[in-house]
Amino acid sequence: MALALLLMSIFSLVCSIQRAKAQNTATKETTLFSLSKFVPPRMVEAPNTHLVGGTNVRIKFSASEPIDFFCQNSWEYNQSSSTGWNNVTSHWSDKTALMNTTFTIPTTDTWYFTLVNYEYHGIDVYDITLYRIETYEIHVESDRRFYGKWQQATLKASVNKDGQPISGSNVVFQVSDPYGNVVLNESKQTNVQGQATTIFTLLGEDGTYNATARIIVSEKTIEDFVTFTTDVTAPTTIADYNGTWGTNDFIVPLTAIDNESGVEEVYYRINDEPIQNVSTGGQPLITIESADNAIEYWSIDNAGNEENHHTLTGIKLDKTVPTGSIVINNGATYTNSTTVTLILTATDSTSGVYQVRYSNDGLWNSESWELPSPTKTWTLTPGDGTKAVYCQIQDQAGLLSITYSKSIILDTASPIIETLLRIPNGDVQPDQQVTVLANVTDSASGIKSVRLRYITNKDVIWFSFPMILNPMTRLYEYTIYGQQAGTVVKYEIVAYDNAGNNRTENNGEQYYVYTVIPEFTSLLILPLFIIATLLATIICKRERKGLQSRKAMR
Numbered sequence: 370m371a372l373a374l375l376l377m378s379i380f381s382l383v384c385s386i387q388r389a390k391a392q393n394t395a396t397k398e399t400t401l402f403s404l405s406k407f408v409p410p411r412m413v414e415a416p417n418t419h420l421v422g423g424t425n426v427r428i429k430f431s432a433s434e435p436i437d438f439f440c441q442n443s444w445e446y447n448q449s450s451s452t453g454w455n456n457v458t459s460h461w462s463d464k465t466a467l468m469n470t471t472f473t474i475p476t477t478d479t480w481y482f483t484l485v486n487y488e489y490h491g492i493d494v495y496d497i498t499l500y501r502i503e504t505y506e507i508h509v510e511s512d513r514r515f516y517g518k519w520q521q522a523t524l525k526a527s528v529n530k531d532g533q534p535i536s537g538s539n540v541v542f543q544v545s546d547p548y549g550n551v552v553l554n555e556s557k558q559t560n561v562q563g564q565a566t567t568i569f570t571l572l573g574e575d576g577t578y579n580a581t582a583r584i585i586v587s588e589k590t591i592e593d594f595v596t597f598t599t600d601v602t603a604p605t606t607i608a609d610y611n612g613t614w615g616t617n618d619f620i621v622p623l624t625a626i627d628n629e630s631g632v633e634e635v636y637y638r639i640n641d642e643p644i645q646n647v648s649t650g651g652q653p654l655i656t657i658e659s660a661d662n663a664i665e666y667w668s669i670d671n672a673g674n675e676e677n678h679h680t681l682t683g684i685k686l687d688k689t690v691p692t693g694s695i696v697i698n699n700g701a702t703y704t705n706s707t708t709v710t711l712i713l714t715a716t717d718s719t720s721g722v723y724q725v726r727y728s729n730d731g732l733w734n735s736e737s738w739e740l741p742s743p744t745k746t747w748t749l750t751p752g753d754g755t756k757a758v759y760c761q762i763q764d765q766a767g768l769l770s771i772t773y774s775k776s777i778i779l780d781t782a783s784p785i786i787e788t789l790l791r792i793p794n795g796d797v798q799p800d801q802q803v804t805v806l807a808n809v810t811d812s813a814s815g816i817k818s819v820r821l822r823y824i825t826n827k828d829v830i831w832f833s834f835p836m837i838l839n840p841m842t843r844l845y846e847y848t849i850y851g852q853q854a855g856t857v858v859k860y861e862i863v864a865y866d867n868a869g870n871n872r873t874e875n876n877g878e879q880y881y882v883y884t885v886i887p888e889f890t891s892l893l894i895l896p897l898f899i900i901a902t903l904l905a906t907i908i909c910k911r912e913r914k915g916l917q918s919r920k921a922m923r
């Protein structure tokens with residue numbers, strides 16, 4: 370509080386000193402008339418005094434005692450007729466012993482001043498004086514507030530009286546440099562516009578000049594002063610950018626400082642676009658996706674000093690999310706293992722791919738980021754069925770891709786082989802075909818193929834043939850060719866599902882076996898029977914022929 374009061378009093382002191390220095394007006398009073406009467410008559414006329422509108426006057430009146438005195442002065446009277454003065458209007462009247470009042474003649478018309486006293490109170494004495502008041506004023510200004518190195522300054526002083534320019538007035542200009550040295554001291558006459566000018570060259574260094582223009586009015590000096598500054602140092606501009614990627618259009622704020630004259634304007638050019646300034650174009654806005662936007666920037670101060678241009682490069686903006694794809698096991702429909710291989714493609718046009726993350730559920734709550742690799746071993750959740758794998762990509766700017774996903778069907782269960790049949794059942798005759806049937810099913814991926822494998826005791830290799838699904842019976846069938854007698858056939862069934870699982874049904878590694886039986890009796894009965902029949906037929910025919918021959922001989 371005490372400090373504030375101290376500062377305020379210092380401020381007041383400075384102001385009062387400045388006011389004392391900057392007395393740029395003066396008044397000059399000229400007595401127009403002065404009357405002094407002892408026991409004045411009822412009507413006193415002052416000398417007719419020619420006054421023009423706008424003229425300032427002062428009336429000074431004093432009487433020996435307070436009286437009821439009406440002084441109707443002549444700016445209520447004009448000389449409009451040859452018969453005398455006509456009252457136009459009353460400007461003032463008073464009842465006083467003392468008066469000291471200034472007036473301005475109210476119009477631009479010509480007026481004549483006179484004085485009439487209608488009242489008579491027998492006063493002893495009065496004095497009245499009318500003064501003309503003229504006000505002189507001087508004003509000085511520099512053509513600029515701030516100047517650059519070695520620039521020329523023009524000082525212009527204007528002198529007027531009662532607001533009107535006056536020519537021929539002698540103006541003395543005096544200029545002191547920043548070190549207090551008087552560098553100019555000359556006199557100039559005002560022209561018809563009431564103006565006097567002087568031109569001089571400033572120093573090539575920073576600093577503030579004081580200039581004074583003065584005239585002498587009625588032995589009084591009035592003066593005005595102006596200060597101006599040389600500024601030879603260009604501003605300094607700073608761009609605020611931390612080098613990180615932006616993901617939306619962003620501003621690079623330019624801040625400029627300047628000593629002496631201050632910053633007049635900050636200019637910039639983004640990439641090769643037209644030059645803009647901050648006042649009208651706003652701060653530079655980066656909108657183009659690139660890893661290397663550039664801003665050229667500089668400032669100019671109020672003295673016209675232009676800063677060396679700076680160029681900020683590597684301004685990064687990426688507004689586009691990365692893209693990619695995921696493939697499981699080279700695009701297979703099925704897998705029989707929870708361990709799969711993922712193939713990831715990830716691209717980002719501007720900032721580039723930074724990292725990726727994978728998920729079995731598509732919820733990005735606990736999945737960690739990792740650097741991308743072309744292939745990745747991944748574990749599906751257990752349990753047969755359709756399994757999706759999700760992935761997301763992040764670019765260097767921090768933008769996230771959409772979630773990409775692919776599915777694969779997990780099938781870890783082998784096919785089921787049941788209801789094994791053989792027709793005929795049991796041993797078979799030589800060359801007799803044997804049909805094997807089986808009910809084969811698979812739960813997740815379905816049956817891809819079923820094969821019947823067999824070997825005989827006369828072979829050294831296994832034969833393998835596809836079993837065909839009979840659409841009527843829904844059983845897989847294969848018919849083994851007939852074999853020679855004495856052949857022992859053993860077989861098994863192998864089923865494959867679409868996921869690569871397989872099951873072999875081989876009767877607990879004992880295989881299924883049948884034998885081709887060598888039945889000689891049955892083989893010989895027929896030809897023997899045929900032979901016997903033929904023989905019997907032949908004998909029978911021969912007997913009939915003999916009987917018929919014997920009947921004919923009779």
Ligand SMILES: [Ca+2]
Nearest residue numbers: 600602628670
């Ligand atoms: Ca400067």
Ligand SMILES: [Ca+2]
Nearest residue numbers: 687689717764
């Ligand atoms: Ca991007």
Ligand SMILES: [Ca+2]
Nearest residue numbers: 780782813866
């Ligand atoms: Ca299966």
